[in-house]
Amino acid sequence: MSELHYRPGLEGIVAGETAISTISDGLRYRGYSIEDLASHAGFEEVAYLILHGALPNAEQLAEFRGRLASGAAVSGHLIDFLRKIPASAGAMDVMRTGASALAHWDPEAGDNSHEANLRKAERLLAQLPTIMAAWHRLRHSQEPVSPDGKFSFAANLLWMLHRAPPKDKFVRAMDVSLTLYAEHEFNASTFTARVVVSTLSDLHSAIAAAIGALKGPLHGGANERVLEVLQQVGSKENAEPWVREALANKVRIMGFGHRVYKAGDPRAAFLKAYCAELAAEKPDDDLEEIAGVIEEIVVGEKGLPPNLDWPSARLYHYMGLPVELYTPLFVVSRVVGWSAHAIEQLDNNRLIRPRSNYTGPGPQAWVAIEDR
Ligand SMILES: CC(C)(COP(=O)(O)OP(=O)(O)OC[C@H]1O[C@@H](n2cnc3c(N)ncnc32)[C@H](O)[C@@H]1OP(=O)(O)O)[C@@H](O)C(=O)NCCC(=O)NCCS
Known part of the structure; x- marks a missing residue:
C-alpha cells in the first residue's frame, strides 16, 4: 500500500x-x-x-x-x-x-x-x-x-x-x-x-x-464554546490581555480557523451584520466589542479568520437562546x-472502505501465556 x-x-x-x-x-x-x-x-x-x-x-x-x-x-x-x-x-x-x-x-x-x-x-x-x-x-x-x-x-x-x-x-x-x-x-x-x-x-x-x-468542539460543538469564552472574558478591557495570553499558550480559540477556508468563511462575514443589528437592541451588552477586539488580534497575529460559529454564538445569545441549544440548533438545520x-x-453507492498505513510491530513469534 x-x-x-x-x-x-x-x-x-x-x-x-x-x-x-x-x-x-x-x-x-x-x-x-x-x-x-x-x-x-x-x-x-x-x-x-x-x-x-x-x-x-x-x-x-x-x-x-x-x-x-x-x-x-x-x-x-x-x-x-x-x-x-x-x-x-x-x-x-x-x-x-x-x-x-x-x-x-x-x-x-x-x-x-x-x-x-x-x-x-x-x-x-x-x-x-x-x-x-x-x-x-x-x-x-x-x-x-x-x-x-x-x-x-x-x-x-x-x-x-x-x-x-x-x-x-x-x-x-x-x-x-x-x-x-x-x-x-x-x-x-x-x-x-x-x-x-x-x-x-x-x-x-x-x-x-x-x-x-x-x-x-472541533466541529459543531464550537458554537457553544465560543459563548463560554466571550462570557469568561467578560469585558472589553479584559479582551486583549486574555487573547494575547491564550495565543502565547497555544490555546485553540473556538470560532476561528477552518480546515478548508483559509482566507475566511463567507458564512461568518454574512452573519456578522445580523449580530450587529440584534446587538444594537442590547446596549448594556458589550459582547460585540469584546468579540471585535479578539477577532482583530487573532486575525492580525495568527492570520486565522473567524468561522460561522463565531457570529452564530453571539446571534443566539442576543435572541435569548440558552447556550446548551446552540449545537442542537446546528443539528435541526444540518x-x-x-x-x-x-x-x-x-x-450511486459504493461501500466507503479506505485503507490505512500499518504502523504496528513486524511479524511476532507466538509466546505461550506462561512464558510472557
Ligand atoms: C477548525 C480547525 C479544527 C481546523 O484546523 P486544521 O485545519 O486542522 O488546522 P491545524 O490544526 O492544522 O492548525 C494550523 C495552525 O493554526 C493553529 N490554529 C488553528 N485553529 C486555531 C484556533 N482556533 N485558535 C488558535 N490557533 C489555531 C494551530 O494551532 C496550528 O498552529 P501551529 O502551526 O503553530 O501548530 C481548527 O481551526 C480549530 O480547532 N478551530 C477551533 C474550533 C472551531 O472553531 N471549530 C469550528 C470549525 S467550523
Whole structure:
C-alpha cells in the first residue's frame, strides 16, 4: 500500500463526488450562492432546494411547508421517554437519542428507496426541532409546547421553546442562521452520514451517527464554546490581555480557523451584520466589542479568520437562546445537508472502505501465556 495518498485528517484528499454544494468559489448550494439564498429565500425554500435539487415554485413550497407543519408532532410515547431522561443529560446526547428513537415510530424506517428516504428526511427535519424544544422545556420543569403550523419553520421553533409569538427580527435572524448551517460539503459529520449509508444502513442511523460527529468542539460543538469564552472574558478591557495570553499558550480559540477556508468563511462575514443589528437592541451588552477586539488580534497575529460559529454564538445569545441549544440548533438545520448526502450516496453507492498505513510491530513469534 503506497503512502503517497495518505494525509493526516484526509486534508486535501477528495473522498467522493457531490452535486449538492461546493466551497470552491464561495459557498453554493446546488449552484446558488449562500449570500443570495440567505438574502432572498426562507429556510424552507433552501431546505427544499438542497433535498429536492431545485428551488420550489410557489405551489411546491406551500406543499412542502404543509408537510413540515403536519409532520412536526412526535409520538406521545417519545415525549414520555424524554421525561425519563435525567435532567443532567447533554442536549446533543438527547438529540442523538431522539434521532435514533424517531425511527421506531417512522412508518418507513426500513425502506431505503430514494422516495422513502426523501419522505423520512422531511419528517426528521420537521420532528427534530420538536424534540429539541420538548427536551429543553422538560429539563426546566415546563411542559412541551405543541408545534403550530401557522408559523414558519424558524418561528415555530422559537414558539415551541418560549411559548410566545417570536419577534420578526428574531425569526429573520434564525432563518438566516438555519440557511447558513444547512449544508457544507464533506465536513466530518456529513462524511460520517455517507459512510453509514454506504453499508446500505438506514437514514435514521446515518443521522444519529452524524449528530455524534457534530457534537465535538472541533466541529459543531464550537458554537457553544465560543459563548463560554466571550462570557469568561467578560469585558472589553479584559479582551486583549486574555487573547494575547491564550495565543502565547497555544490555546485553540473556538470560532476561528477552518480546515478548508483559509482566507475566511463567507458564512461568518454574512452573519456578522445580523449580530450587529440584534446587538444594537442590547446596549448594556458589550459582547460585540469584546468579540471585535479578539477577532482583530487573532486575525492580525495568527492570520486565522473567524468561522460561522463565531457570529452564530453571539446571534443566539442576543435572541435569548440558552447556550446548551446552540449545537442542537446546528443539528435541526444540518439534518437537511446530511439527508441529501445520504440519499446522494445511496443513489450511486459504493461501500466507503479506505485503507490505512500499518504502523504496528513486524511479524511476532507466538509466546505461550506462561512464558510472557
Ligand atoms: C477548525 C480547525 C479544527 C481546523 O484546523 P486544521 O485545519 O486542522 O488546522 P491545524 O490544526 O492544522 O492548525 C494550523 C495552525 O493554526 C493553529 N490554529 C488553528 N485553529 C486555531 C484556533 N482556533 N485558535 C488558535 N490557533 C489555531 C494551530 O494551532 C496550528 O498552529 P501551529 O502551526 O503553530 O501548530 C481548527 O481551526 C480549530 O480547532 N478551530 C477551533 C474550533 C472551531 O472553531 N471549530 C469550528 C470549525 S467550523
